[in-house]
Amino acid sequence: MPASRASPSILQAERVSVRFGGLRAVDDVSFRLECGKILGLIGPNGAGKTTLFNALTGYVPLSSGRVTYLGSDVSRSPPFERTRKGMGRTFQIERPFEGLTVLENVLIPAFLRFPGRGDAEAWAGECLERVGLADRRKQLSSELNLARRRRLELAKALAVKPRVLFLDEIMAGLNPPALTEMIEFVLSLTLDGTAILMVEHIMQAVVELSDHIIVLAFGKKIAEGTPEVVTSSPLVIEAYLGGVDDA
Amino acid sequence: MRIINFSHGDFVVIGMYTAIVLYTQLGWDPLLSLLVALPLGFLLGVVLERLILSRLVDVPEGSTLLATLGLSLVVQNTLMLSFGASPRSLNVAYGSATVNLGPMTLSVIQLVAGGIVLVVIAGLYLFLNYTERGQAVRATSQNRLGAELVGINTRSVHSLVFGVGVALSVAAGIILIPQLFVTPVITGPVFTLKAFVVTVLGGLGNVWGAIGGGLLLGVVEVLGAAYISFDYRDAYGLVAFLLILLLRPEGLFGRTVKRV
Amino acid sequence: MKRFSGSLAQLALFIAVGLALPLLPGTNFSLLITLLLFIGLATSWDILGGWTGQTSLGHAAFVGIGAYALALGTNRLGLDAISAVQLGVGVAVLFALLWGSLTFGLRGSYFTLSTIAIAEILRLAAINEAWFTGGSAGLFISSLPEPFGLDLFERRVEYYLALVYAASVLACVMWFASGRFGYEMRAVREDEAAAQASGINPTRIKLRAFALSGALTALGGGVYGAYLSFLDPHNLFFLPLSVQIALTAIIGGRGTVWGPALGATLLILPAELFRSVFAEANLLIYGLLILIVTLFVPRGLIGELERYLLRRRYAREQG
Known part of the structure; x- marks a missing residue:
């Protein structure tokens, strides 16, 4: 994308690889993410999307390569340090702090930016407002339904005031109206310059949202480009239809 | 289990x-x-x-x-x-x-x-x-x-x-x-503790490991008692237990578990 | 700050009852001292075991450290009582930090097993290093310095010490419960990966909780030592004491302010009563209680109550 090269890059992956024993789960993947942009990460099951995602956020160690965030190398930083620097994430399988209420769940990441209880609570409330969970603040988080748990995940990720947001399949399992709502919401997040990297299976969401898409298969980047380019690439269609051999 | x-x-x-x-x-x-x-x-x-x-x-x-x-x-x-x-x-x-x-x-x-x-x-x-x-x-x-x-x-x-x-x-x-x-209260924990030590030495969920662990515990206790100090006989097994837990939680004879 | 003033009122009530009890005729000081000590010890245990979710069955080690520091510090090192207790607390903190940094890599039950082993090794050391600790025969505290002219062997003085101890531990827990540290601990207990995504360093929170928990337990050990005045390593460092402390907190409700205190009241008072009825049966009752609690009230009495109240309040607000 030569046109946008001028805008500041917030996250950069250089030749990132993750190996488990002999298996190359992520193999030599590079990309660059700019402020206010959305990068979609797609690929068939087992392509290494989630592994790459976890490697970028620090939950899985890199075997080689480098991850740079705002110009500093974070390849060896533990997850909590990346969060503190402004890399927020959601979990594919929602992980609310089960014994706590919805508000308390968001309070915990809010403390990172507001050490005092009063300020933290106000900020947590604001985040819940944004995701539309304000009326649920006193409910036990374990009692939320799937769509609301998703939104709670988002509120928690927003509470750390991320400059780059990692969204792991937040659209999966949503019904059509909820999906449309979520797509609009994610789009609104980029207005203040927040960059987003999303792993997603729902093609509609990826195509509508992404500025740039990376396609993974067997850990390798097999295609990238704008949604139009990627969806018409024969390689991608083949990968999704299961035509790719182990080679 | x-x-x-x-x-x-x-x-x-x-x-x-x-x-x-x-x-x-x-x-x-x-x-x-x-x-x-x-x-x-x-x-x-x-x-x-x-x-x-x-x-x-x-x-x-x-x-x-x-x-x-x-x-x-x-x-x-x-x-x-x-x-x-x-x-x-x-x-x-x-x-x-x-x-x-x-x-x-x-x-x-x-x-x-x-x-x-x-x-x-x-x-x-x-x-x-x-x-x-x-x-x-x-x-x-x-x-x-x-x-x-x-x-x-x-x-x-x-x-x-x-x-x-x-x-x-x-x-x-x-x-x-x-x-x-046998006494009702003291004997049980002694066996329980030894069983923990043995299974952790050998690796949980591993029958062969348990056998190896059992032999090893016996050797460690007897050698420690003979060459270091008899008073600490029971401690050698515990120290071995801690070391294994910390250094090789899968047990001496367990296979390394890979997390993916 | 409404939350905090509410707990301040509860604490004030607790202290008021504590001050009023000795005014009643025929006060059984030994019983009340034991009760207050176990309230403090179980509440201290709960900082690590309940709030942070790391079940320790080795806390007797900290009681032993506190008690032996008082005895050895005053009688062998010539310290005054307060410095000796401070020494015990300091040793406990260092010991907790070392212990935690070694074992916090272990998950769940493995951590618990390692606490048993470490406390057991310490007990063997206390028994075998007789030149320093008095060994298996135990250690008599024959004389204690009198801080502020207080005779530490007098039951009434010990009672007020135990009251101050229990109230301070409760105050400490109340202070962090609604603040940042309290929530960081709960986040670590619920899910370490998710805690990291909230910017929390789980190891650091666990170490801090362990150090605080160990320090407060050792402080209680100091008071316990003065109360017992005879230190027996078979009791002070041994697994049953660790189990009793943990159990007290678990029955009352892990990770709640008043759970451990309630647990102590429910366990100590009947245990003292049963002791005279049928001497050996109180451990049998303990065993049955553990089974009943883990099967039917897994979050402890206060824990289940809090959950119920939260649910009800939410349901009412919804109409």
Whole structure:
């Protein structure tokens, strides 16, 4: 994308690889993410999307390569340090702090930016407002339904005031109206310059949202480009239809 | 089965008291008691698993550990109230008989115990590797959800395993009592602790590891007592236990588990 | 700050009852001292075991450290009582940090097993290093310096010390419960990966909780030592004491302010009563209680109550 090269890059992956024993789960993947942009990460099951995602956020160690965030190398930083620097994430399988209420769940990441209880609570409330969970603040988080748990995940990720947001399949399992709502919401997040990297299976969401898409298969980047380019690439269609051999 | 059983040693103690009662009341030889106690121990284990452990799903972590701790206190103190705190033993005619094997002198009971242990090991090995039930046990231990997906009744596997565990503990108590003294409260934890050390040394869920761990614990304790200080005999096993836990949580003989 | 003033009122009530009890005729000081000590000890345990979710069955080690520091510090090192207790607390903190940094890599039950082993090794050391600790025979505290002219062997003085101790531990827990540290601990207990995504360093929170928990337990050990005046390593460092402390907190409700205190009241008072009725049965009752609690009230009495109240309040607000 030569046109946008001028805008500041917030996250950069250089030749990132993750190996488990002999298996190359992520193999030599590079990309660059700019402020206010959305990068979609797609690929068939087992392509290494989630592994790459976890490697970028620090939950899985890199075997080689480098991850740079705002110009500093974070390849060896533990997850909590990346969060503190402004890399927020959601979990594919929602992980609310089960014994706590919805508000308390968001309070915990809010403390990172507001050490005092009063300020933290106000900020947590604001985040819940944004995701539309304000009326649920006193409910036990374990009692939320799937769509609301998703939104709670988002509120928690927003509470750390991320400059780059990692969204792991937040659209999966949503019904059509909820999906449309979520797509609009994610789009609104980029207005203040927040960059987003999303792993997603729902093609509609990826195509509508992404500025740039990376396609993974067997850990390798097999295609990238704008949604139009990627969806018409024969390689991608083949990968999704299961035509790719182990080679 | 990844259940840390705090009452393990107390079942050994139950076996010991069973042997004592059957001998003093009915005049049964421990080896005869064994035949009766094995199925009863198995039943006891199955009942306890059904009544207590199987209910502990979706509860805070460490609940099974606490429940077996509670069970342990109940067993110990029931025995204490029934038999009193004084040490008891069992004298059988062959209790002090020995056999000379070249330069070694072995007591008959140790030989019998060793023989039974070999039979049990062989039995477990055959069961786990060559029967359908045994393979169900191994599958459940490796991946409970996966086992359920291929149609294994993991509930009955858990009962079976706990039953076998209790039966073997009771049997161990019966075999060992002519050699040892038993008290209701102290003896159980000693066996429990040794069992923890042995299994952690060998790697949890690994029968061969447990055998290696058992041998190693014996060697460590005896060597430590002989060359460092006898006073700390019990500590060597614990130190070894900690070191293994910290350095190689999968056990000395366990395979490295890869997380993906 | 409404939350905090509410708990201040509860604490004030607790202290008021504590001050009023000795005014009643025929006060059984020994019973009340034991009760207050166990309230403090169980509440201290709960900082690590309940709030942070790391079940320790080795806390007797900290009680032992506190008690032996008082005895050895005053009688062998010539310290005054307060410095000796401070020494015990300091040793406990260092010991907790070392212990935690070694074992916090272990998960769940493995951590618990390692605490048993470490406390057991310490007990063997206390028994075998007789030149320093008095060994298996135990250690008599024959004389204690009198800080502020207080005779530490007098039951009434010990009672007020125990009251101050229990109230301070409760105040400490109340102070962090609604603040940042309290929530960081709960986040670590619920899910370490998710805690990291909230910017929390789980190891650091666990170490801090362990150090605080160990320090407060050792402080209680100091008071306990003065109360016992005879230190027996078979009791002070041994597993049953660790189990009793943990159990007290678990029955009342892990990770709640008043749970451990309620647990102590429910366990100590009847245990003292049962002791005279049938001497050996109280451990049997403990065992049955553990089984009942883990099967039917897994979150402890206050824990289940809080959950119920939260649910009800939410349901009412919804109409």
